[in-house]
Amino acid sequence: MSSPYRATGGRRARRWAALLVRLRWWVIGFWAVVALASPFLPTLGESQGVGNLSGLLPKDTPAVTTELRSVDLFGFPLTGRTAVVQRDPHGLSVFDQARTVVNAVAVEKHQRPGLRRLRGALPLTNGLGAFPGSREEGTTALTYLLFDPTVSFSAQTRAARRYAAVSFGPRDSFVGVTGSVPARAAQGHIIHDSLPLVEALTLGAILLIVGAAFRSVVAPLLAAVTTGVAYLLTVHLSGELAQILGFATPSELEPVIVALLLGVVTDYVVFYLTALREQLESTADRLEAARSATARCTPIVAVAGLAVAAGTGALLVAQSLFFRALGPALVFTVLLGLLVAVTLVPAMLSVLGGWAFWPVRPRARRPAPRPETLRMRVLAALTHSRRAAGLTVAGCVAVLLVAALPLLRMDLGVSFVGSLPPDNGVRQAADAARAGFAPGILSPTTVLLEGKRLDRQRGRLRRLGQSLEQQPGVAGVLYPGSLPRRLERGVLTTRDGRAARLLVVLDHPALGATAINTVDHLDSRLPALLRDSGLSTATAGLAGDTATAAYIVDQTSGDLLRIALAALAANLLMLIIFLRAVVAAAYLLLGSLLSLGAALGLTTLVFGHLDPGAGLTFYVPFAGAVLLLAFGSDYNIFAVGNVWEVARTRPLSEAVALVMPGTITAILVAGLALAASFGLLAVVPLVPFRQLALVMLVGILLDVLVVRSLLLPAMLTVVGPASAWPSRLGGSPPADPAPGPAVGPETTSAAGR
Structure with missing residues (x-):
């Protein structure tokens, strides 16, 4: 042939x-x-x-460096990667919201057995204007659970579920555990x-x-x-x-x-x-x-x-x-x-x-x-x-x-919670939190400040927090002076007053492209905001999932x-x-x-x-x-x-x-x-x-x-x-060895x- x-x-x-x-x-x-x-x-x-994506980042990454420094100063990061959500669209009672705060204080006093890996808890409700920029009022409570960064994702998720089990009963409107860590x-x-x-x-x-x-x-x-x-x-x-x-x-x-x-x-x-x-x-x-x-x-x-x-x-x-x-x-x-x-x-x-x-x-x-x-x-x-x-x-x-x-x-x-299917429990708890607060309530961005006697400059820290709230794409900010002193000490300010943290919640899902652009803008504006607030001598850095993303x-x-x-x-x-x-x-x-x-x-x-x-x-x-x-x-x-x-x-x-x-x-x-x-x-x-x-x-x-x-x-x-x-x-075409069709x-x- x-x-x-x-x-x-x-x-x-x-x-x-x-x-x-x-x-x-x-x-x-x-x-x-x-x-x-x-x-x-x-x-x-x-x-x-x-x-963990953060494990695939160089140690000198600015967001990672700032977070590690925050851990050195406070003992745990303030990143909100794991959160417990309560929500009642018809409104949480005053007692429900108070119980959320009491449970968080119990963690601070080490009154929760079996939760040794939990370093702290930061409660947040959208009642009585406690959080500016909330979409609703009095319907949702959120507790950020704060862990040592060496604790694995699975261990953090299990500890969060144990915290919910010992803290809330069937009538406490508990929705679920969410955040970038449970999502991963x-x-x-x-x-x-x-x-x-x-x-x-x-x-x-x-x-x-x-x-x-x-x-x-x-x-x-x-x-x-x-x-x-x-x-x-x-x-x-x-x-x-x-x-x-x-x-x-x-x-x-x-x-x-x-x-x-x-x-x-x-x-x-x-x-x-x-x-x-x-x-x-x-x-x-x-x-x-x-x-x-x-x-x-x-x-x-x-x-x-x-x-x-x-x-x-x-x-x-x-x-x-x-x-x-x-x-x-x-x-x-x-x-x-x-x-x-x-x-x-x-x-x-x-x-x-x-x-x-x-x-x-x-x-x-x-x-x-x-x-x-x-x-x-x-x-x-x-x-x-x-x-x-x-x-x-x-x-x-x-x-x-x-x-x-x-x-x-x-x-x-960088998709974590948003990548999950709609019927996933972590995704549903996230949707509940966002409905009551703001889209970026999960994985907020931390602003870490270091300077002399920051605990005595609450007015300046308040001005900085209010200036951050005015930035495009920011839904609200938790800053020293926005919470009771008992909850702030050791969480938003160090006990020696040498460092302070502000929690910035964005108006878009924390790991989406729009939120990332917002954090880039905040990073470029931060030196000017510090100067205008009277904190020009303090050093500042951004940490959190959005800054890492x-x-x-x-x-x-x-x-x-x-x-x-x-x-x-x-x-x-x-x-x-x-x-x-x-x-x-x-x-x-x-x-x-x-x-x-x-x-x-x-x-x-x-x-x-x-x-x-x-x-x-x-x-x-x-x-x-x-x-x-x-x-x-x-x-x-x-x-x-x-x-x-x-x-x-x-x-x-x-x-x-x-x-x-x-x-x-x-x-x-x-x-x-x-x-x-x-x-x-x-x-x-x-x-x-x-x-x-x-x-x-x-x-x-x-x-x-x-x-x-x-x-x-x-x-x-x-x-x-x-x-x-x-x-x-x-x-030229080669000659066939024998004639044929x-x-x-x-x-x-x-x-x-």
């Missing part, structure tokens, strides 16, 4: 293929033993800490509980997509075995690697690893299966078909996998500890999945042969023209002339640019250029090395950038309408950008690699017509599997996962349906042989159907 391919891989690729086929049973046995031994290693989840603990439980469902649904989607694409029962099982082995190894070896290298891994990591691993490995299984099917239609010899498919596919898969690893490795250049923790795990996941794919898949294919496609088994046959398909007609219409191809390029670019426009309004936030967002924005340049350089370098072409590499990368921008723009638009002012979770755009650029290079290498192989002996236009229809089909199948893997992250009922799921789903679909299917063939047609600069492509593009496709 005539084929457009000049060879089935280079000399090294053919040797590698021959070795794998010869040792096929040994390779399968090796991976079986390794997979069976992997459960004895620690899992990734066991290697993680509490998942709840997030961890939700992720842990959702992961099995994500894994099951993702595997089911992959089986369905691969089975439908190859009309086979065995092909999806082969994909399941390969991804299963890779998953076992990755989860356990990643945990071992994390312990050996000692890097912290955020709790958000494991679902992303699962999606990345299952999607990438499935892609490579699809590429090998399509190559084997094409070879089985050329020869009846099972082992020869496996050798040829492995020799031709392995170099492309290997370079594509390295491109994905290099792209995700761009996170390592970030200054943010969060991204530097995420980078090694993603790189390790891709490399391990690649290793399994390029060894286990060829070994299993050489054993199965045509049975991999059962009940439809490919058989060798004489080449014959095939009916022209819709895909071939569309491709021919787009590329029959440079004018038609140019219009296609212009149309695709215009659509992608319009979709990317909302990026101009993208804001970043502001630093994270600022650092993340600063990482944008570094990550972008590293990711672009890594992907461009891999394309240039593989294609030996600068021009093609440049416009291929540009296509990936366009689909990435469109995906981020559409995600910004959707979540901007769903939750105005919250912004995208800070890590979502950057993790999505790195992954989408890496996958774009993956598909670029597979698509253009096959075209390049044919174009070395045939004119480029003919190579596009021969190879692209089948190659696009393989990329569509692989892309759908990858999109399903990441899209199903939305099963985790947390906002950041749904944002990342939408970014990845839209980005991958735009990449395979618009960029690879339409823009890429059109660009190859418009630019022509100059795409290969500084190399050269194009020539013409070969249709569907028959000769590198990727099969």
Whole structure:
């Protein structure tokens, strides 16, 4: 059978293929033993800490430094990360509100047994104008529970529930425990509980997509075995690697690893299966078909996998500890999945042969023209002339640019309580607190002052508190003089008078983009406010979740250029090395950038309408950008690699017509599997996962349906042989060794159907 391919891989690729086929049973046995031994290693989840974002910040972060100083001076932070909420929309009685204060004083006097970890309690009611800026009056009471920062999230949440149990009865209108600490603990439980469902649904989607694409029962099982082995190894070896290298891994990591691993490995299984099917239609010899498919596919898969690893490795250049923790795990996941794919898949294919496609088994046959398909007609219409191809390029670019426009309004936030589902108890208690007070009542911002005899400057401290209340975005301030002296001493002022704290409650959810902008404004205005209040000799700093989030967002924005340049350089370098072409590499990368921008723009638009002012979770755009650029290079290498192989002996236009229809089909199948893997992250009922799921789903679909299917063939047609600069492509069709009927593009496709 005539084929457009000049060879089935280079000399090294053919040797590698021959070795794998010869040792096929040994390779399968090796991976079986390794997979069976992997459960004895620690899992990734066991290697993680509490998942606290503050643990992923440098110790010299201004907000962290101020909070630690506050702990040194007062013995505990005044951050309000854990709170107990009481609420009666019809009004709390005077006795209920008084009991709230009495319970807090009992903690101060150490009269609450079993609550040794609780360092203090700060009661707050919205009755009698006690808190300015409250939305209601007399309906809600809040008790901030103050802990030593070394107490874990789970321990703080348990202690808060014990406090509520011993302090309030069934008639005390107790709503629940809330705050950023209980929210983080709840997030961890939700992720842990959702992961099995994500894994099951993702595997089911992959089986369905691969089975439908190859009309086979065995092909999806082969994909399941390969991804299963890779998953076992990755989860356990990643945990071992994390312990050996000692890097912290955020709790958000494991679902992303699962999606990345299952999607990438499935892609490579699809590429090998399509190559084997094409070879089985050329020869009846099972082992020869496996050798040829492995020799031709392995170099492309290997370079594509390295491109994905290099792209995700761009996170390592970030200054943010969060991204530097995420980078090694993603790189390790891709490399391990690649290793399994390029060894286990060829070994299993050489054993199965045509049975991999059962009940439809490919058989060798004489080449014959095939009916022209819709895909071939569309491709021919787009590329029959440079004018038609140019219009296609212009149309695709215009659509992608319009979709990317909302990026101009993208804001970043850090989602804790707001990311929880509406029926979660922590979220419901937060909604109750916000309804009675203000949106930022949870996780207020602390202003720490240090100076001489501050306890004797209550008038000046009052003026500062009132000035802070006048700032845009501030709902209210607790300051020395706004509470009884007995509650203030040791909480708002130190006993020696050398330090004071003011609690600033914002008019927006404390970790949203709007609140972060407000804290940035307060930070810049604070020196002038101190001077106007007569406290110019005092030093001041901001602490709390919003101040920490502001630093994270600022650092993340600063990482944008570094990550972008590293990711672009890594992907461009891999394309240039593989294609030996600068021009093609440049416009291929540009296509990936366009689909990435469109995906981020559409995600910004959707979540901007769903939750105005919250912004995208800070890590979502950057993790999505790195992954989408890496996958774009993956598909670029597979698509253009096959075209390049044919174009070395045939004119480029003919190579596009021969190879692209089948190659696009393989990329569509692989892309759908990858999109399903990441899209199903939305099963985790947390906002950041749904944002990342939408970014990845839209980005991958735009990449395979618009960029690879339409823009890429059109660009190859418009630019022509100059795409290969500084190399050269194009020539005369090779003479067939024997006369025979013409070969249709569907028959000769590198990727099969």
